[in-house]
Amino acid sequence: ATESGRFTANPHAPFKAASLTTALTLAFFPLVGFEAASLAAERVRHPARNVLRATLYGTALTGLLYVVISNGVVFALPEASVAASDAPIAMFVESFWGRGASLVIAAFASIAAIGCLNGWVLMQGEVPLGMARAGLLPRILGRTSDRDVPTFAVLLGSGFASFLVLSGAIPGLTGVLTFMLQLTTAATVWFYVGACVTALRLRIAPLAAGIGLAFSAWVLWGSGREALILSFALMLTAIPLYWLRPKAREEAAIA
Known part of the structure; x- marks a missing residue:
């Protein structure tokens, strides 16, 4: 809020650790896959450096931007308005610079x-593709086009993703999208757990591994x-x- 040209933070409910724990999974979802650049290492020039x-x-840059922008929006606008808005950043811009500026921000968000x-x-x-080549998934997912693109895998994944996006816009299916976001985050975090446990066993950066x-x-x-249960399953x-x-069947036959 602004008073006589001075900024005054809007009052908010007292901080509760329990609320933070509940929201943490959804907040962490945008950062899931931060290691994705390594998956395309074979298609990148100088991967050891650039990846x-x-x-x-x-x-680091994304996390910093998230913290700065989120705190700015939360303290500049009433808590109830932020909680009820589907586009809090656009609402923040509209409150201070008008409707036109908010549309510009929305356009840049679409481009991003x-x-x-x-x-x-990608x-x-x-x-x-990598799992199919290793024999862990059906071979059809490892088929590539003349330009070395895993067409079937891309179409299948895009179909599932499109369904989840559309379910968020259909009344009655919004809960499906929210639950899938939680499940996706939980399932992905198990990989991070495995990486941290491995680092601890090999004594690689034990402090960072313990924090992770x-x-x-x-x-x-x-x-x-x-x-949590479904992700573990x-x-x-x-x-x-x-x-x-x-390969496992071949090893069993030899034994």
Whole structure:
């Protein structure tokens, strides 16, 4: 709020750790996949240098922008208005600079989303492709076009993603999107848990690994019991896939 040209922060409800834990999973969702640059390493020039920079610098810059912008919006606008808004940043800009400026911000947000979508389309094709080549997924997901694009994997992943996006706009299905966001975050965090545990066992950056493990456990706890159990079940499905892979069957036959 502004009074006589001076900024005054809007009052908000007292901080509650329980509320933070509940919101942590959804807040962490935009940062899921920050290591995605490594999946396209074979298609990047000088991957040892550029992938490292993209991962570390990109994550740090994104996190800083999230903190600064989110705090600015929260303290500048009434709590009830922010909670009820579908586009709080656009509402923030409209409150101070007018409708035209908010439309410009919305346009830039759309451009950023399209740019991010390009990266996710690349990622959703590379992951099944690598797993199919390793024998962990059906071979059809490993088929590529003349330009080495995993067409079927990209179309399948895009179809699922489109359904989830559309479900958020259909009355009665909004809860499906929210739950899938929680489940996706929880399922992904298990990979981070495994990486942290491995680092601790190998004594690689034990302090950072311990902090990462504690934070990952916090995110899993905040995802809720149902999402936590289902995400763990998804991790367990990898065990039969691993033992049923062609190489495993060959090793069993030799033994």
